[in-house]
Amino acid sequence: MDKKSDFEMIIIGCGIAGASLAYFLAERGITDILILEREEQPGYHSTGRSAAVLVEFDLVPSTLQLKLLGGQFLRNPPTDFSETPLLQRSGILIMLQGALWKQARQMIPSLRQSGAIVEILNQEETVSMIPVLSPANFDGAVLLPEDGHIDVNELLWSYLRHAKRRGTQLRCEEEVREIKTDQGRCRGVITSRGEYGSRWVINAAGAWAGKIRGLAGPSPVQLTPHRRTIITFAAPEGMSVSKWPLVTDLSHDLYFAPESAGLMASPMDEDPVEPCDARPDELVVAQTIERLKELTPRLVPESISHKWAGLRTFAPDQAMVVGEDPVLKGFFWLSGQGGAGIETSAAVGQIAAELILDGRTKLIDAQVISPARFAV
Numbered sequence: 001m002d003k004k005s006d007f008e009m010i011i012i013g014c015g016i017a018g019a020s021l022a023y024f025l026a027e028r029g030i031t032d033i034l035i036l037e038r039e040e041q042p043g044y045h046s047t048g049r050s051a052a053v054l055v056e057f058d059l060v061p062s063t064l065q066l067k068l069l070g071g072q073f074l075r076n077p078p079t080d081f082s083e084t085p086l087l088q089r090s091g092i093l094i095m096l097q098g099a100l101w102k103q104a105r106q107m108i109p110s111l112r113q114s115g116a117i118v119e120i121l122n123q124e125e126t127v128s129m130i131p132v133l134s135p136a137n138f139d140g141a142v143l144l145p146e147d148g149h150i151d152v153n154e155l156l157w158s159y160l161r162h163a164k165r166r167g168t169q170l171r172c173e174e175e176v177r178e179i180k181t182d183q184g185r186c187r188g189v190i191t192s193r194g195e196y197g198s199r200w201v202i203n204a205a206g207a208w209a210g211k212i213r214g215l216a217g218p219s220p221v222q223l224t225p226h227r228r229t230i231i232t233f234a235a236p237e238g239m240s241v242s243k244w245p246l247v248t249d250l251s252h253d254l255y256f257a258p259e260s261a262g263l264m265a266s267p268m269d270e271d272p273v274e275p276c277d278a279r280p281d282e283l284v285v286a287q288t289i290e291r292l293k294e295l296t297p298r299l300v301p302e303s304i305s306h307k308w309a310g311l312r313t314f315a316p317d318q319a320m321v322v323g324e325d326p327v328l329k330g331f332f333w334l335s336g337q338g339g340a341g342i343e344t345s346a347a348v349g350q351i352a353a354e355l356i357l358d359g360r361t362k363l364i365d366a367q368v369i370s371p372a373r374f375a376v
């Protein structure tokens, strides 16, 4: 048995955040990494429950910037990174009404300047693309034809495969229970199975990131997990939906998209909850059907095939939380990815690796995502 108990880096959590950081650290030659994951397998929580799309549109400027950077990697990953393509350019259609439509149109020039391919559709063009929509519910739509479905499993396991090949160790079913500190510095962790020392401890614990920091004293960052629900169901008889983009109605909180042989939908619920193994709430499932009835009655299913819920974890200002803790040196936050942790993972993983190894990055203004912004 491997008795090694000191590592250069310990990453807590093996979702997409922890896996992407291990990959980018390994690319920079750091191979003495231990990833600790409490569950039986990587990606069990938020990473395994997402809608799996790249949407290069966001009202939070730093998140939009990270999506654009992450999108470049998904379209053109390094040679031999993955065994199959990471992105299926199935498209994203965003319907908007009133003030939101106005705001979205104002964003288009800068979106295009950043390199995003964006088309504006009027009501007629939108309905001819997705005939179940009613013009009464939206003023116009934004189409992102180069965005679409991400193969999350392939992305997660490609990060891990390369990191492991270079020496990263992954230990599942091992829970971090204590953070070791000494004179204001983080020195390692104590787990359900042992004790490890390390120069850096990285908090990639998703919905539990706030709790993890709490093990070492009051947290300077307040993170809140929000539950989001998805249902899947058969498409109406005779209706061909497999080539539809993901359709999201930002003014009425509903999205739907092709999924396996049928469709999936979400009422874009955002109920704040304690970190947990999220389960769908029956009222929210019923609300999804109600919203389909109001907005796209032809899609209302006779029965639901599957349903699940996952957690999207946000800081109060909705921007991500990436950087060294302002109080506890050697403790690094890689959290607060909200609803964009998959599509931004390549950008955020690279930025985190640069901040850890170089203390700076040219990819983004690191102050905007630093946990230090919350320090009193």
Ligand SMILES: Cc1cc2nc3c(=O)[nH]c(=O)nc-3n(C[C@H](O)[C@H](O)[C@H](O)COP(=O)(O)OP(=O)(O)OC[C@H]3O[C@@H](n4cnc5c(N)ncnc54)[C@H](O)[C@@H]3O)c2cc1C
Pocket: 012, 013, 014, 015, 016, 017, 018, 036, 037, 038, 039, 042, 043, 044, 045, 046, 047, 048, 049, 050, 051, 052, 053, 054, 174, 175, 176, 177, 204, 205, 206, 207, 208, 212, 228, 229, 230, 309, 310, 311, 312, 313, 334, 335, 337, 338, 339, 340, 341, 342, 343, 344
């Ligand atoms: C319904 C839904 C739809 C979404 N759609 C999209 C989308 O289309 N595109 C997109 O980019 N993002 C989407 N997201 C968001 C995305 O899923 C998350 O931002 C991302 O998965 C967060 O990754 P993570 O690695 O931080 O968290 P997680 O995947 O939750 O990983 C954290 C890990 O830490 C582990 N952990 C926690 N505490 C401990 C401990 N004490 N010891 C050891 N391990 C621990 C957990 O077991 C977990 O595996 C969606 C989320 C949901 C819920």
